[in-house]
Amino acid sequence: MTIQKFPDHATLSQHTAEHLAAIINQKPTATLCLASGDTPIETYHRFVNLVRDGRVDVSQCTFVGLDEWVGFGPDDFGSCSFYVFRDLFNPLNLRLDQVHVFDAKASDLPAECARIDAVIAERGGLDVLLVGMGMNGHIALNEPGTPFTLGCHVVELAESTKTVGQKYFEAETTLSQGITLGLRHLTEAKEVILLVSGGKKAPVLQEALQGPVTEQVPASIMQTHPNALIWVDEAAGSLLATV
Numbered sequence: 001m002t003i004q005k006f007p008d009h010a011t012l013s014q015h016t017a018e019h020l021a022a023i024i025n026q027k028p029t030a031t032l033c034l035a036s037g038d039t040p041i042e043t044y045h046r047f048v049n050l051v052r053d054g055r056v057d058v059s060q061c062t063f064v065g066l067d068e069w070v071g072f073g074p075d076d077f078g079s080c081s082f083y084v085f086r087d088l089f090n091p092l093n094l095r096l097d098q099v100h101v102f103d104a105k106a107s108d109l110p111a112e113c114a115r116i117d118a119v120i121a122e123r124g125g126l127d128v129l130l131v132g133m134g135m136n137g138h139i140a141l142n143e144p145g146t147p148f149t150l151g152c153h154v155v156e157l158a159e160s161t162k163t164v165g166q167k168y169f170e171a172e173t174t175l176s177q178g179i180t181l182g183l184r185h186l187t188e189a190k191e192v193i194l195l196v197s198g199g200k201k202a203p204v205l206q207e208a209l210q211g212p213v214t215e216q217v218p219a220s221i222m223q224t225h226p227n228a229l230i231w232v233d234e235a236a237g238s239l240l241a242t243v
């Protein structure tokens with residue numbers, strides 16, 4: 001695990017965008033799973049600019065969605081896929097066969113989990129998994145207490161996730177379950193990038209990276225991955241010792 005602190009969110013985002021481009025330039029058929037959430041939005045805008053400038057070609061890549069609120073889909077403002085389509089997949093003009101996101105409106109959610117597990121397995125695993133971290137230390141929608149060994153699964157959302165998740169919606173919205181990649185996918189990904197911005201996450205980031213590895217703090221799994229890159233801004237990293 002390597003931790004790198006950037007002076008601000010813009011620098012962090014540009015660095016991450018260029019790194020994603022470098023991965024794809026090295027492996028044009030890369031399989032990427034890129035988080036939704038507020039944290040990576042600027043990275044995606046900057047990455048789209050790199051593609052438009054001809055610095056990287058994504059036409060052979062595969063993109064896998066990380067997580068979704070159960071009952072919501074790409075057309076629903078506030079859903080996880082709404083944002084990744086708006087900020088990344090649509091501006092990149094990806095073909096439908098390049099994008100695999102959960103259908104969180106499906107009647108058979110376990111089958112959806114198996115479908116996305118199979119997409120990842122068929123491609124030989126994820127080349128890169130880019131994640132953010134929730135206020136309670138969750139990664140994707142793996143809430144505290146989730147076994148590190150799970151693949152895709154349906155979760156009961158933690159109360160703090162339901163509350164914090166309101167920020168993505170225009171009006172108060174009932175959130176109860178999520179469907180998500182599991183932490184087994186993180187362990188098996190060739191490289192994992194955790195992006196964290198803002199001082200409000202500094203205490204839980206410190207706990208995750210410099211406390212014990214425990215399923216009670218899902219982000220602590222980053223300590224166990226041989227190719228984990230933790231990229232934070234000054235505010236998020238303010239409590240980390242010696243970084």
Ligand SMILES: O=P(O)(O)OC[C@H]1O[C@](O)(CO)[C@@H](O)[C@@H]1O
Pocket residue numbers: 035036037038039040066067080131132133134139140141161165
């Ligand atoms: O970047 P944000 O908006 O703080 O979200 C952090 C994490 O929370 C989730 O949105 C789920 O709540 C993740 O997908 C995301 O990585």
